[in-house]
Amino acid sequence: MIFTVAIDGPAAAGKGTISKAVAARFGFRHLDTGLLYRAVGARTLSGEDPVEAALSLRPEDMDADTLRTTEVAQAASRVAVLSEVRAALTEFQRHFARAEGGAVLDGRDICTVICPDAEVKLYVTASAEVRADRRYRELSDKGHDVTPGGVLEDVLARDARDINRVEAPLKPAPGATIIDTSEMDINAAVDAAAARVQAALDAL
Numbered sequence: 001m002i003f004t005v006a007i008d009g010p011a012a013a014g015k016g017t018i019s020k021a022v023a024a025r026f027g028f029r030h031l032d033t034g035l036l037y038r039a040v041g042a043r044t045l046s047g048e049d050p051v052e053a054a055l056s057l058r059p060e061d062m063d064a065d066t067l068r069t070t071e072v073a074q075a076a077s078r079v080a081v082l083s084e085v086r087a088a089l090t091e092f093q094r095h096f097a098r099a100e101g102g103a104v105l106d107g108r109d110i111c112t113v114i115c116p117d118a119e120v121k122l123y124v125t126a127s128a129e130v131r132a133d134r135r136y137r138e139l140s141d142k143g144h145d146v147t148p149g150g151v152l153e154d155v156l157a158r159d160a161r162d163i164n165r166v167e168a169p170l171k172p173a174p175g176a177t178i179i180d181t182s183e184m185d186i187n188a189a190v191d192a193a194a195a196r197v198q199a200a201l202d203a204l
């Protein structure tokens with residue numbers, strides 16, 4: 001079976017957690033496409049050309065634990081505006097999405113650019129303040145030296161870049177189901193996403 005669940009949304013809205021849970025519930029493969037851009041961004045921090053980094057990504061570059069810093073997130077947002085970087089990573093994502101067995105992909109342009117014909121399209125969002133608080137607590141728990149105000153500033157800066165970039169700006173796709181997690185716990189958000197997937201499966 002070829003079945004794609006495409007999930008977009010801004011940073012710290014909960015789309016990664018929802019994507020993993022939905023993939024596990026339905027037995028689909030999962031790809032956090034943001035890690036691709038974070039991996040490229042991380043390599044540029046040591047002076048590497050972003051296009052070369054995108055063309056030569058290695059499995060070892062995808063170590064999530066080293067890619068969750070604010071510095072890497074900002075670098076990812078900067079390289080994501082480059083059309084050559086996006087082109088280098090697009091085919092990999094599309095192949096993953098349409099392989100046999102079902103797939104869940106989350107990112108910024110999955111519904112609008114990578115998989116516009118996905119069987120399920122979701123846009124997971126939350127207020128900037130809620131998202132900044134989540135990210136602050138996540139980073140603090142991991143020992144990063146951050147402040148609530150600084151994290152909110154970073155979230156707003158990244159939102160501005162993602163929404164206003166010329167190539168594949170962040171926005172809800174036509175027909176996407178919007179899930180606002182500002183006042184939802186994670187279980188309710190996962191259930192809402194899973195219900196939409198189940199409805200699409202039932203309609204096949």
